[in-house]
Amino acid sequence: MLNKLSRRKTLMAGCAFILAPTMVSPLWAMSKAEATNLVDKLVADINKVVASGKSDAKMFADFERIFGTYADVPTIARYGLGVEGRRASKSQMRAFTKGFQGYIARKYGKQFQGFIGGEIKVKSTRKVKSFFEVKATAHLKGKAPVEIAFLVSDKSGKDLFFNLFVEGVNMLLAERAEIGAMLDRRRGNLDKMIADLRKAG
Amino acid sequence: MFKDLSPVLLAALLSFGTAFGLSGCAAPSNPTIASSDDPYEAQNRKVHALNRQLDKKIIRPVSKAYVAVVPPEGQIVVSNFADNLALPSSIVNNLLQGNIPGAGQNTLRLVVNSTLGLAGMFDPSSDFGLTEVRSDFGETLHVWNTPQGAYLELPVLGPSSERAAVGIVVDFITNPLGNLSNGDYRKYSRAAQVAAGLGKRSQYGSTVDAILYDSADSYAQSRLFYLQNRNFTLGGTDETEYDDAYFDPYEDIYAE
Numbered sequence: 001m002l003n004k005l006s007r008r009k010t011l012m013a014g015c016a017f018i019l020a021p022t023m024v025s026p027l028w029a030m031s032k033a034e035a036t037n038l039v040d041k042l043v044a045d046i047n048k049v050v051a052s053g054k055s056d057a058k059m060f061a062d063f064e065r066i067f068g069t070y071a072d073v074p075t076i077a078r079y080g081l082g083v084e085g086r087r088a089s090k091s092q093m094r095a096f097t098k099g100f101q102g103y104i105a106r107k108y109g110k111q112f113q114g115f116i117g118g119e120i121k122v123k124s125t126r127k128v129k130s131f132f133e134v135k136a137t138a139h140l141k142g143k144a145p146v147e148i149a150f151l152v153s154d155k156s157g158k159d160l161f162f163n164l165f166v167e168g169v170n171m172l173l174a175e176r177a178e179i180g181a182m183l184d185r186r187r188g189n190l191d192k193m194i195a196d197l198r199k200a201g
Numbered sequence: 202m203f204k205d206l207s208p209v210l211l212a213a214l215l216s217f218g219t220a221f222g223l224s225g226c227a228a229p230s231n232p233t234i235a236s237s238d239d240p241y242e243a244q245n246r247k248v249h250a251l252n253r254q255l256d257k258k259i260i261r262p263v264s265k266a267y268v269a270v271v272p273p274e275g276q277i278v279v280s281n282f283a284d285n286l287a288l289p290s291s292i293v294n295n296l297l298q299g300n301i302p303g304a305g306q307n308t309l310r311l312v313v314n315s316t317l318g319l320a321g322m323f324d325p326s327s328d329f330g331l332t333e334v335r336s337d338f339g340e341t342l343h344v345w346n347t348p349q350g351a352y353l354e355l356p357v358l359g360p361s362s363e364r365a366a367v368g369i370v371v372d373f374i375t376n377p378l379g380n381l382s383n384g385d386y387r388k389y390s391r392a393a394q395v396a397a398g399l400g401k402r403s404q405y406g407s408t409v410d411a412i413l414y415d416s417a418d419s420y421a422q423s424r425l426f427y428l429q430n431r432n433f434t435l436g437g438t439d440e441t442e443y444d445d446a447y448f449d450p451y452e453d454i455y456a457e
Contacts, residue, residue: 027307075451076450077452079450080449083440094270107411108414109353110407111407111408111411113407114407114408128447129447129449130449130451131447133447142273142277143404147433149296151447153449153451155451162451163450165433167430167433167434168429168430168432168433168434169425169426169429169430169433170429172450174422174425174426177418177421177422177425178417178418180414180421181416181418181422183422184415184417184418185417196239198391199297200415200417201415
């Protein structure tokens, strides 16, 4: 841990030194290397779980932890809820965010199980607007490779990913549509939808 | 000509008529469709319900049986064979799009796999880095700046658009193999294509199941997945178009 911290500090200091004359953004803005580093670690963790051959329940628990560690879950959850989030109370929002985290872990975890025998590799990083896009390829056994793009930002106060694209399909948009449909099915009842969410995915 | 049309293609042809009949009133505006731009939603949802039943009752169980009975090596041979049959059509479209390197790569691939690969059953080309540059007439229309038109869900074939549906029919009519080959060859190739389709259904089983059976609105999820994925496939190299999808949820959390 100490080691990691000092490496990061050194890196930041190095960047600050090199970029200092041209620097417009604040010193704490994340670097390209940090964005890549986050996704490298995320991908290594996913690969480890996929290769572990654990039971479904244990894998989903691992994915839930990974999602909580590397993703800006509150932001993704709030985006998923969309305008409905405005009328949610604080406790509803908390319950929703917690339910959402488990739902995503199960839903995307099932997809990652298809990666067994394969491996995800980080390919490239570039700055887009105020954040970074980290592209990765999942090389799968006997299937065409799958392109994944992670969008990484530090606006939450930490370096975290806030959206991902699998073969061009946008997670934030797909989940907003899905949460909207779940709410419609419950005629807009937030509590009932949150209860459904705990079982969904 | 019609007597040996496979049911899948017949369905495509029928829906082609529908697409044209309906497209008179659609105003083609954006090159890409927002999910809300779905003038045929009511009709599409009916087709979706039928497709879902068809998958549940026939395609899904048959594809499970197929992968249970046919060993993986056999499945690869079948899918290689079917892929090889699709190459001439891709080459025609590569050329129509002015993609000469793509056409060259596919032609070399066709020659190598049809000879060294024993009539396409094996895929030595990929070992030489000659991967498939798949294309279709829907993509050609895109390259020619034809708008995507409205979203369509086609019977059996699933999510599509007005432009892609026209492409399917043109590809079918102009397929070089369709006119050159004799009856037996055509029968085997259709069988291989159907079997390869069943293999794909099983390969992407968890994704398809998640969309069709786990979603609160499987129609809306299929539409969203198709439109975004198709956009990615067609414009994957165009970074400015790609960037538009990269909105920042920190700036506008309630944005539509």
